[in-house]
Amino acid sequence: MPADQVAVLEGPLEGTRECVVCSETYGIEQFPTSAACTHEPEVCGECYDQSINAQLDDKAWDNVGCPTEGCDVVLQHADIHEIATQATQTRYDEACLQSVLAADPDFRHCQRPDCNSGQIHENGTDGPIFRCQACGFRLCVIHNVPWHEDETCEHYDLRVKGRENEEQLQAKASLKVIDETTKKCPGEGCSWPIEKNGGCNHMTCEFPCYRFCWLCLAPYQPIRDEGNHRHYKHCELYVPWRTSPPEPRITIFGQYLQRHKSTRVQTPVNER
Ligand SMILES: [Zn+2]
Ligand SMILES: [Zn+2]
Ligand SMILES: [Zn+2]
Ligand SMILES: [Zn+2]
Ligand SMILES: [Zn+2]
Ligand SMILES: [Zn+2]
Known part of the structure; x- marks a missing residue:
């Protein structure tokens, strides 16, 4: 007014x-x-x-x-x-x-963030480039991305696919590394991946829910209390019962220290 x-x-x-x-x-x-x-x-x-x-x-x-x-x-x-x-x-x-x-099914919105315009674009007759009548923004209607300058849709496909393949290969390679250096914690209900990081073969889950032999996954508590016959039989540390000499106290203490070293995250371990 x-x-x-x-x-x-x-x-x-x-x-x-x-x-x-x-x-x-x-x-x-x-x-x-x-x-x-x-x-x-x-x-x-x-x-x-x-x-x-x-x-x-x-x-x-x-x-x-x-x-x-x-x-x-x-x-x-x-x-x-x-x-x-x-x-x-x-x-x-x-x-x-x-x-x-x-x-209209052939209607497309302009994708420039501050432009609310849109128009009918028929792929068959108008080609792959949508050019916004309001702001001039160009969009590839085949790939639904801003128009790839200096590249046909075929070249764009090849370039993007090539990049995807490379990423897949890299992902596979890093999975393999994880596979070789980690094991899943055999603790009940726990499948936390545990990384062996030097040290002895008595591993502790970093949670820590379970201590076990790295080689055979046998629980460590009976091995410690009763001897190496409590490794599973296929384990290279397994010694048949009674022939296993009692471990001197000093060795057990040494193992305890090493066990701490071989735990990836230095979580305080409650001695049971
Ligand atoms: Zn009214
Ligand atoms: Zn008023
Ligand atoms: Zn626009
Ligand atoms: Zn395209
Ligand atoms: Zn665990
Ligand atoms: Zn073992």
Whole structure:
């Protein structure tokens, strides 16, 4: 509403009213309303227009409603053209057109982040490059990425596939390394990968839930308490029962120290 048309009045006079949004007083003819509204008009034309604009920012065009609190009338095309400024009408019509176009399966949105435009693009006749009519952004419709300059779609395919193969090979190689240097903890319900990191063959899960022989995965507690016959038979540390001499105390202590060294993360181990 141009300022020179606005009479600033002192106190409400006959035929005037105060806008509930901006608190300015205007003649009642400056309070628009939708034909569907049953309440008294109470938002001035300028505030009404601002509300429509704000709603177009974050709502679908066909959800723009009456700004009066508690009123849930949705504004129709005719309302907008009667109430809103020319600029707001254009915005509204543009949003309406975009949504009609968007229902077309050949419609594509521009992918530039700050561009809301879009248009019909038929792959068969228009080729692989979508060029936004609003901002000029170019998109490859085959690969759905910004247009790959200096590259045909075939070259793009070859380059991307080549990179993927290389990544797969690298992933496989690193899996193999993990396989050779780690074992899964044989502790019940635990499959934490344990990395052997030098030291003796008595490993401790870093959680630590279980101590065991690195070679045969036999639990370490019985080996320590009873002797090397408690390794599993295929283990190179296995010694048949009774021929295994009792281990001197000093050796067990040495093993205990080494066991700590061979644990990847130096978690305090509760001696049982
Ligand atoms: Zn209303
Ligand atoms: Zn107002
Ligand atoms: Zn664009
Ligand atoms: Zn392409
Ligand atoms: Zn474990
Ligand atoms: Zn063993």
